[in-house]
Amino acid sequence: MSTKTEKPGLFGLLAEFETTQAVFDAANAVRKEGFTKVEAYSPFPVEGLWEAVGHKRTWLPVLVFIGGLTGATCAFFLQTLTAGAHPDSLDPLLDGTVSTLTGNMLSFNYRMNIAGRPFFSWPAFIPPIFEMTILFSAFTALFGMLILNGYPLPHHPLFNNKKFERASSDRFFICIEATDPTFDREATEHFLQGLKPLSVTEVPL
Amino acid sequence: MAATQTALTDDIPVINPGYKFDTIxxxxxxxxxxxxxxGWFVGFAMAFVVxxxxxxxxxxxxxxxxxxxxVNIPxxxxxxxxxxxxxxxxxxxxxxxxxxxxxxxxxxRTSINRFAEAMTLFAVACAGIYPLAHMGRPWFFYYLLPLPNTMQLWPQFRSPLMWDVFAVSTYATVSLLFWYTGLIPDFASIRDRAKNIWVKRVYGILSLGWRxxxxxxxxxxxxYLMLAGLSTPLVLSVHxxxxxxxxxxxxxxxxATIFPPxxxxxxxxxxxxxxxxxxxxxxxxxxxxxxITDKHLDNxxxxxxxxxxxxxxxxxxEAFFAYYSANEYEQGLFMLNRAFGPYGIYYWLLILCNGIIPQLLWLRSVRLNVTLLFIISIIINIGMWLERFVILMALQRDFIPSSWGQYAPTFWDITTYIGTFGLFGSLMFLFMRFVPMISAFEMKHLIPESHVHHDGDEHGHSSHGTHHEGAHA
Incomplete structure (x- = not known):
């Protein structure tokens, strides 16, 4: 590893660890040292590592909840406005708002009389509402996770470091990024060496 | 096999010892x-022919x-x-x-979930063919979708067949999302391990750059947990x-109210x-x-x-409902049609396949005998097919004897059915060749070295996230 002075093209310093325990303890040490632009990498989720590095809990569940509500609302109104409700059947409940909002739109739809049941037969609308809730939530969960994580991102400076290939196999890494306010090429490397890693290497940009 | 048959099944591990992160x-x-x-070429070729x-x-x-x-009337x-x-x-x-x-x-669940999920996707693909084909004019399938159209005609949302469209399409989509979510880290592992630049690129794209x-x-x-939580009520709702x-x-x-459960x-x-x-x-x-140890088969x-x-x-x-309904049509359906009608033999075969033979599974020696278990699993598959056949044959004799009929599948019914095995098999073989068939990152989580103890962290900041998990090792 080179000890040249800080180059402009440096992403950060990468410390390699052999066990989950080692990376976990090192992550705690790095956080306590006051580094903020830090990330730990592992081939599988290590319990609590994200907190040890100093990240905040994700708000993804809130997004998924909103996604689910959106699905439910869309499905309810889709069915109610197309197959079901004439403004007349809703307005006793909603005090005239529905016909004001929807105007003539509903009167164009061909409403089907199925065995004389009410047009607004909401219990029969529950199964599609349920399915749409699940569908929208699932889409929000996966795509929300990918977007918050910044994927797809086919390339990343970390892939410039040969050692990082084992991050998906059996090695654990901590990278202190050069953009960290307290980052100093020599001092940071010295600090990382103190955590007894297998190696400390540069990650070129 | 002899050694494991005598062992208590509790002692059989879910992953045999000696594996490290990299060897998994x-x-x-x-x-x-x-x-x-x-063997893959032989198997795939056979499936492809079918x-x-x-x-x-x-x-x-x-x-x-x-x-x-x-199909006919009735x-x-x-x-x-x-x-x-x-x-x-x-x-x-x-x-x-x-x-x-x-x-x-x-x-x-860890070592079998990946290909069980693949099985789900391919089985749903096979299932989806039937309602589409039965439309006769499948190019009008979009009539089932709630799309604005010049006729101002919308689907009949009060019909279970319409609910089916929502349920099955949601099920297929969510299963695919769940499957892909699980695959992302494993695609990344293949990307990093691959030597060939094109293999690296393809799996790199599939992994979305996971690091x-x-x-x-x-x-x-x-x-992953939320998708699991969403899929659970979903799978119950679909059937x-x-x-x-x-x-x-x-x-x-x-x-009958017993039908959903x-x-x-x-x-x-x-x-x-x-x-x-x-x-x-x-x-x-x-x-x-x-x-995939004997423990999995046993469970x-x-x-x-x-x-x-x-x-x-x-x-x-079903039998009790027919008897207790005091309704001559319910009773007639069960006695004159289902159990003792022209297709009565299939009802009793169904009882044999699904009711009697699976009782052998009470015996540990049967559960741990791979050959017997394999045979029983095929018998159950046949039995479950017979169940749907028997249920369907309720149609042939309804209220008025003058409208009774008969049903027999034609050559083309059978050809199409056999063909779906070809589709299922071909997709399964492609899956096994190109996709990691066992979830590697989850398997790594099964070995004790994957867990951490929070003793080193006297700060206490991360303790609530780790202490209960760390004890599992």
Whole structure:
């Protein structure tokens, strides 16, 4: 590893660890040292590592909840406005708002009389509402996770470091990024060496 | 085998000892990155030939029309809905294994969830063909979708058949999302292990650039758990709605409240049977006995036993409902048609396949005998097909004897059905060749070295996230 002075093209310093325990303890040490632009990498989720590095809990569940509500609302109104409700059947409940909002739109739809049941037969609308809730939530969960994580991102400076290939196999890494306010090429490397890693290497940009 | 048969099943591990993080990954990724085994070509070629039967069957159907099938009046549904329900039921075990067992912290799900999920997707693909083909003019399938159109005509949202469209399409989509979510880290592992630049690129694109950052894993685990939580009620709703296709109709033999739970149990029953049918040859062919141990087969056999008993209870309920209804049509359906009618033999075969033979699974020696278990799993698959056939045959004798009829599948019914096995098999072989068939990152989580103790962190900041998990090792 080179000890040249800080180059402009440096992403950060990468410390390699052999066990989950080692990376976990090192992550705690790095956080306590006051580094903020830090990330730990592992081939599988290590319990609590994200907190040890100093990240905040994700708000993804809130997004998924909103996604689910959106699905439910869309499905309810889709069915109610197309197959079901004439403004007349809703307005006793909603005090005239529905016909004001929807105007003539509903009167164009061909409403089907199925065995004389009410047009607004909401219990029969529950199964599609349920399915749409699940569908929208699932889409929000996966795509929300990918977007918050910044994927797809086919390339990343970390892939410039040969050692990082084992991050998906059996090695654990901590990278202190050069953009960290307290980052100093020599001092940071010295600090990382103190955590007894297998190696400390540069990650070129 | 002899050694494990005498061992208590509690002592059989879910992963044989001696594996490290890198050897687990190597073993799983080697199937994708290594040379194609000769047996794979043979198997894929056979499945692909059978797939041509589906092509021929569907081509002739589209050219000539629905008349080439055996459906008639009064039996307006035939092989199409039998096979639709059969295939979609098989799919349910995949979701059960990946979602419900995850929520219950069942570690043994880990090595079988990936290909059980693949099985789900391919089974749903096979199932989806039938309602589309039965439309006769499948190019009008979009009539089923709520799309604005110049006729101002919208789908009939009060119909269980319409609910089916929502349920099955949501099920297929969510299963795919769940499957892909699980694959992202494993694609990344293949990307990093691959030597060939094109293999690296393809799997690199599929992995979306995954690099395993701690925060990414945190969001990932959240997502995975939420998808599991969403899939669990979803899978129950899908077969419930499939059963509504029958139960909502006011027809003797169908109009019963037992249908939703009994359909769901039957789906899990047949699905686990199919997982066993697939797992036994796959683990032998790919040398995965260290990952798919006898413990897995034993547990799956237990699930089959339990769900089999539920299904058996359902058959009892049907008979009791007919008797207790004091309704001559319900009783007539059961006595003159279902049990002792022209197709009565199939009813008793069904009782034998689904009710009697699975009772052998009470014996540990049977559960641990791979050959016997494999045979029983195939018998259960046949039994579950017979169940749907027997239910369907309620159509042939309804209220007025003058409108009674008969049903027999035609050559094209059978060709199309056999063809779906070709589709299923071809997709399964492609999956095993190009996709890691066992979830490597989750397997790594099973070995004790993956866990951490928070003693080193006197700060206490992260303690609530780790202490209860660390104790599992």
């Amino acid at each position: 990954g190597e073993k799983i990724d080697a199937v994708v990155l290594g040379p194609t085994p000769k 797939l041509q039967a589906l092509l021929a069957g569907l081509t002739w159907l589209l050219y000539e029309g629905i008349g080439v099938w055996g 039996v307006g549904w035939g092989f199409d809905i039998i096979n639709f329900v059969w295939w979609i039921g098989i799919g349910h075990a995949g979701t059960l294994i990946s979602a419900i067992l995850l929520l219950f912290h069942q570690q043994w 395993g950052a701690a925060m990414h894993w945190h969001r990932y685990e959240n997502t 419930t709605i499939v059963s509504f296709d029958f139960a909502v109709g006011n027809l003797p033999g169908w109009h 009994y359909f769901v149990a039957g789906a899990v029953f047949s699905g686990f049977a199919m997982v066993v049918t697939l797992a036994v040859p796959v683990r032998a062919a790919y040398g995965m006995k260290d990952f 799956m056999a237990k699930v089959m036993l339990v769900t089999g008993l539920m299904v058996f209870y359902g058959y009892g309920c």
